[in-house]
Amino acid sequence: MDELPGLRERKKERTRNLIAHEALRLFREKGFDEVSVVEVAAAAEVSKATLFRYFPAKEDLVLHRFADHLGEAARVVRERPPGLTPTAALRAHFLDRLAARDPITGLNDHPDVLSFMDLLYGTPSLQTGLVQRYRSQEIDALAEALPDVADSTPLTRRLAATHLIVVQQELGMENWRTMAAGRTADEAYDDAVAEAERAYGQLMTGLDTVFPAGTGGG
Amino acid sequence: MDELPGLRERKKERTRNLIAHEALRLFREKGFDEVSVVEVAAAAEVSKATLFRYFPAKEDLVLHRFADHLGEAARVVRERPPGLTPTAALRAHFLDRLAARDPITGLNDHPDVLSFMDLLYGTPSLQTGLVQRYRSQEIDALAEALPDVADSTPLTRRLAATHLIVVQQELGMENWRTMAAGRTADEAYDDAVAEAERAYGQLMTGLDTVFPAGTGGG
DNA sequence: AAAGAAAATGCAACCGAGTCTCAGAAGATT
DNA sequence: AATCTTCTGAGACTCGGTTGCATTTTCTTT
Numbered sequence: 001m002d003e004l005p006g007l008r009e010r011k012k013e014r015t016r017n018l019i020a021h022e023a024l025r026l027f028r029e030k031g032f033d034e035v036s037v038v039e040v041a042a043a044a045e046v047s048k049a050t051l052f053r054y055f056p057a058k059e060d061l062v063l064h065r066f067a068d069h070l071g072e073a074a075r076v077v078r079e080r081p082p083g084l085t086p087t088a089a090l091r092a093h094f095l096d097r098l099a100a101r102d103p104i105t106g107l108n109d110h111p112d113v114l115s116f117m118d119l120l121y122g123t124p125s126l127q128t129g130l131v132q133r134y135r136s137q138e139i140d141a142l143a144e145a146l147p148d149v150a151d152s153t154p155l156t157r158r159l160a161a162t163h164l165i166v167v168q169q170e171l172g173m174e175n176w177r178t179m180a181a182g183r184t185a186d187e188a189y190d191d192a193v194a195e196a197e198r199a200y201g202q203l204m205t206g207l208d209t210v211f212p213a214g215t216g217g218g
Numbered sequence: 219m220d221e222l223p224g225l226r227e228r229k230k231e232r233t234r235n236l237i238a239h240e241a242l243r244l245f246r247e248k249g250f251d252e253v254s255v256v257e258v259a260a261a262a263e264v265s266k267a268t269l270f271r272y273f274p275a276k277e278d279l280v281l282h283r284f285a286d287h288l289g290e291a292a293r294v295v296r297e298r299p300p301g302l303t304p305t306a307a308l309r310a311h312f313l314d315r316l317a318a319r320d321p322i323t324g325l326n327d328h329p330d331v332l333s334f335m336d337l338l339y340g341t342p343s344l345q346t347g348l349v350q351r352y353r354s355q356e357i358d359a360l361a362e363a364l365p366d367v368a369d370s371t372p373l374t375r376r377l378a379a380t381h382l383i384v385v386q387q388e389l390g391m392e393n394w395r396t397m398a399a400g401r402t403a404d405e406a407y408d409d410a411v412a413e414a415e416r417a418y419g420q421l422m423t424g425l426d427t428v429f430p431a432g433t434g435g436g
Numbered sequence: 437a438a439a440g441a442a443a444a445t446g447c448a449a450c451c452g453a454g455t456c457t458c459a460g461a462a463g464a465t466t
Numbered sequence: 467a468a469t470c471t472t473c474t475g476a477g478a479c480t481c482g483g484t485t486g487c488a489t490t491t492t493c494t495t496t
Binding site for chain 1: 298299300301302303304305306307346350351354364365367369370371373374376377378380381382384385388389392413416417420421422423424425426428429430431432
């Protein structure tokens with residue numbers, strides 16, 4: 001059994017952080033698509049092959065920053081206090097993170113956070129590539145965390161998980177849009193809470209209480 | 219004003235179909251990732267550059283097959299009879315397509331349809347690339363088609379649209395899985411109806427009527 | 437029908453992401 | 467110190483996608 005991380009492991013960790021750090025610096029500076037991986041590799045003083053040994057794809061250089069949030073929704077549901085439904089637990093958790101101005105909610109106007117979100121949400125290739133993949137992972141994890149109730153099928157759980165994750169991530173994007181439009185986090189807080197409550201409420205009560213029957217017009 | 223399509227247009231249409239046809243033939247035969255675009259171009263007797271003039275990306279060679287279904291959900295909601303909510307309209311439409319064994323529901327065991335779905339859903343790169351993109355387009359279109367009710371925000375509509383499209387597409391995938399497992403469409407029909415009703419019902423009544431409060435266990 | 441504008445094509449070079457091979461360097465092990 | 471393992475750099479390679487240019491094909495004009 002190996003106890004403490006040897007020199008090799010520490011060096012690997014340092015290299016990994018260095019690469020991601022240089023990558024993010026360049027991406028912010030020039031845009032994701034305007035920076036090639038060789039440029040990143042050069043900035044981190046490693047070879048292109050080495051870069052790909054640490055990160056399976058260019059997108060993952062960005063993922064590194066919020067890798068620790070992976071599976072958070074699943075955890076929240078698993079550890080929810082008695083008396084709370086999964087939806088209620090996730091709602092409460094989001095509101096809590098909102099109050100704390102957690103970057104993951106999008107409601108954070110620190111320049112550092114903001115420029116990162118600009119990169120993440122404002123780059124189409126990242127939006128469709130990375131955000132979608134992150135979403136899938138969250139959904140898979142959450143689907144497993146949902147209770148296996150009487151008349152639920154794998155599909156039922158998967159669908160519920162999707163609905164829940166989508167709400168959370170869309171709320172995050174919406175808050176980012178608000179920040180990107182120039183409002184401060186404190187200014188936007190009340191609206192953000194209202195939107196969150198509306199979005200989760202819509203899930204709890206069902207869509208038909210929100211969107212009505214047709215007008216009959218041709 | 220040009221009335222009927224000239225020779226040029228007809229030839230372009232023919233070429234376009236030929237390329238997509240050859241592409242699909244090769245993809246089915248050897249798998250999406252095992253066929254290069256130059257191979258497809260050669261089979262269709264055009265140059266690589268020409269292929270990309272007709273299709274912006276390799277994935278779009280596959281999209282061609284169901285391009286006519288684009289915006290279907292949005293249309294269904296727009297043209298729904300009075301008395302039906304958007305959710306109810308989409309539910310009814312899906313059940314109708316299910317009864318007709320429409321390939322888009324996944325409930326179709328014709329070898330031709332089946333091999334296409336195997337390709338589409340069984341290829342990771344297509345799943346994450348194409349299906350996700352198709353989903354986004356459907357969501358965007360549907361979000362615009364949803365009625366602009368009293369306390370709805372752009373986000374509200376976008377979320378509702380996402381929930382609705384996701385249900386439809388996940389039901390499709392689930393039916394494909396059933397087909398891929400060897401059941402016939404007729405055998406699976408009753409179950410497919412039940413799943414669809416459960417999935418849409420879950421949306422109408424809200425998640426909290428399905429997934430209960432926590433158990434309190436650590 | 438001939439001539440010229442407009443559009444479509446093929447060719448070839450190019451770019452960037454990602455993989456592979458292989459030789460050599462650096463950490464771990466005795 | 468010697469060996470064994472792991473990590474790295476260099477470079478060639480594949481593939482998706484783009485670009486510039488010369489050539490051909492279709493449409494239009496007279």
